[in-house]
Amino acid sequence: KAGVTQTPRYLIKTRGQQVTLSCSPISGHRSVSWYQQTPGQGLQFLFEYFSETQRNKGNFPGRFSGRQFSNSRSEMNVSTLELGDSALYLCASSLDRNNYGYTFGSGTRLTVV
Amino acid sequence: AQKITQTQPGMFVQEKEAVTLDCTYDTSDPSYGLFWYKQPSSGEMIFLIYQGSYDQQNATEGRYSLNFQKARKSANLVISASQLGDSAMYFCAMRERVTGGGNKLTFGTGTQLKVEL
Numbered sequence: 404k405a406g407v408t409q410t411p412r413y414l415i416k417t418r419g420q421q422v423t424l425s426c427s428p429i430s431g432h433r434s435v436s437w438y439q440q441t442p443g444q445g446l447q448f449l450f451e452y453f454s455e456t457q458r459n460k461g462n463f464p465g466r467f468s469g470r471q472f473s474n475s476r477s478e479m480n481v482s483t484l485e486l487g488d489s490a491l492y493l494c495a496s497s498l499d500r501n502n503y504g505y506t507f508g509s510g511t512r513l514t515v516v
Numbered sequence: 517a518q519k520i521t522q523t524q525p526g527m528f529v530q531e532k533e534a535v536t537l538d539c540t541y542d543t544s545d546p547s548y549g550l551f552w553y554k555q556p557s558s559g560e561m562i563f564l565i566y567q568g569s570y571d572q573q574n575a576t577e578g579r580y581s582l583n584f585q586k587a588r589k590s591a592n593l594v595i596s597a598s599q600l601g602d603s604a605m606y607f608c609a610m611r612e613r614v615t616g617g618g619n620k621l622t623f624g625t626g627t628q629l630k631v632e633l
Contacts, residue, residue: 436620446607446623451614458618491559495621503549503568505611505621507561 405430407496407508415514421482424511428475428496435477436505437469440491449492452477453499481513489515519543520610522624529598530632536583537593537627539608549611550591551621552582556604564606567591598631605629 408427416422428435437449448461452471469479475496481488491512495505521540529535541550552564567575567582575582583592595602608624 438621438623445625446609446621448620448622451618451620453618459614459616459620461620493559493561495561504563504566505551506563507553509558509560512559 407494407506409492409494409508409511411511412509413512413514415516416484417516418484418486420484421480422484422513423478423480424492424494424513426477426479426494426496426508428477428494429506432496432498432506433475434497434499435471435475436495436497437477437479438493438495439463440493440510441487441489446493449479484515486515489513519612519622520608520624522608522627524627525625526628526630528630528632529595531600532597534594534596535598535629537595537606537608537629538590539592539624540588540590541608541610542589543610543612545612547613550582550584551609551611552580552591552593553607553609554602554604555607555626561607565593595629600631600633603629603631 410425434453436451440446450460451458455471466482471477491510493510495507548569550567554562565575565577565580565582567584574584579596581594605626607626609621
């Protein structure tokens with residue numbers, strides 16, 4: 404079966420712009436989580452969605468937001484981009500609310516110039 | 517305080533040898549899960565092995581095994597018969613329940629493994 408699909412793979416944006424990243428989970432998976440990976444901070448939790456509801460959010464400013472649609476696909480949005488937002492953004496899907504297994508996508512590499 | 521600690525920034529191992537990557541954790545959640553992921557230079561996080569806090573036996577998946585010592589709060593990954601394709605960054609991660617509902621993964625800083633001929 405198809406894995407977790409993240410689009411686009413690469414993005415270059417200018418400071419001040421906004422960006423939307425997409426994640427399509429494995430078919431049948433209802434939970435989607437997002438993580439940011441940078442050389443300085445490592446891997447950090449952004450948010451988790453289950454059945455279109457945000458269950459929890461990491462310690463990120465309000466410029467970072469997301470949503471989940473009825474087909475479990477998820478998007479995350481970053482407004483007013485800053486240079487420090489340059490990172491690999493990873494999405495993970497899980498079958499249900501218990502999150503016994505996380506399958507990650509290949510990530511979206513965002514560069515802010 | 518660090519919740520997941522990986523003390524080996526880099527490791528070298530010869531092909532066909534076994535290697536152990538260290539991971540210690542700290543949590544007050546009695547129902548947690550421990551994961552190991554491999555991240556090649558392409559960036560994708562590849563699931564290797566999972567150990568639940570209530571699992572009695574150490575997890576194994578092919579050449580990967582997890583040495584789970586609950587009292588010591590350690591979950592070391594053992595890779596047997598290393599292959600050149602095992603060269604990558606390896607992350608230990610812990611799933612914890614979050615106040616208010618849901619779960620999240622907390623990652624260690626990773627160990628860069630290099631397999632040599």
